[in-house]
Amino acid sequence: MSASERPESAREFYGRWAALYDLIARKTPGVAHLRRRAAAACRLEPGDTVVEMGCGTGANLPYLREAVGPEGTVIGIDFTGPVLERARDLVSGYDNVHVVRGDATRPPLDAAEDVDALLATFVVGMLEDPAGAVDDWCDMVGDGHVVLANAARNDGGEWYAPAVNAAFRAIVVLSTPPTTRLRYEDDPTGRLDAKIDAAHGRLRERSSAVADERHLFGVVRLTGGRLA
Template sequence: MANDARATQAFYGRWATAYDWLATAPGVDSWRDRAADRLGLEPGDTVVEMGCGTGANFAQLRERVGPEGRVVGVDVTRGMLRRASERVDRAGWDNVHLVQGDARRPPVDGPVDAVLATFVVGMFADPRPAVERWIETLGPGGRIALLNAGRSERLAAAPLNLGFRAFVRLAAPGDGRVSPVESLERRVATARDAVYSNCSDHGFDEFGFGFLGLAWGERT
């Protein structure tokens, strides 16, 4: 587990700038809006983003919690947090806080109102314990949303699925023996099941031509 964390830190530290460009590419904001909307945030709420990366979701989250709310970003990689800190400083957000830590064991005390994780759970060998910990930090009525990518089942998307498979191999940290896309999808499905098992009200939204899935749940 420690070796996995070090590999992730090294990989994303080297590629923080490129990752930030990809995370803010045209059209991506609409995905982030959908994920933030599913959290049902209100002014004054506290929301934690697990694996916040360069902070590309912060604008959507802060817009919903307002200046009286709080956004906490957790990430294990210094390079990512450095970029996130620059984004926070440029915007002048004094209620957005960054924490370096492993999202599988986040150094965050609950209860909080919402937890968001985008394209994160697929990096964990077994995401269930992490997702269950995230849900435990939620107060009654708190919401969780997991945004992830996978192959599309639409017939017209078959050629694009080949490109997605190649992207997974290039974009994931590792030593050249990166788990295939099937492993990614299995991990994402495990995380979604953890949400369904621990949240009585839950659901799943598919969009982005079938390549994107948003699992969400509310803790009772």
């Protein structure tokens, strides 16, 4: 789904809650470790170019900049204005970190841009065709690395999984615009799980695994792949 085709309520929702989203993105226990692991899975070297699709308020950008160094390039892409303003404020001190408004499925990048790695965290669940987006991202990167991190139900069977999944479902319902809806035609959590499975499965098909991890009580899946 292109940016112009997405419901305006989605932009309004994420824009309205940008401050709360930023707080959750930075202060949730364990999330800093997750973001550091995601950056590490990109296998970046000083001087590399890395693109983050759906960069949100920019929580991953400092970790990516640390990995590529001052001689590298970091490009963050998101479609929500108020969210991007927070990202720009966060990285204003770096002249090699660029935040761009655009669609993750049609990124505003120069076709000649040499991209060494691509990171997408908590974004494929919002796409109509997540597997197709992963294909496009892999084609863009060529022989580099693609890393996905997304939240889905814990399917590991741990004793705490039922309680974690119940809390996760409540969060999904509250964060699925419009939030005033009490009933859905289908289970939004199951719909999200299917999208995450499709995206991560496609990345495994297209790459050699360099990371296959679970974080935050098994709710967050981190998959990193080196493309052939």
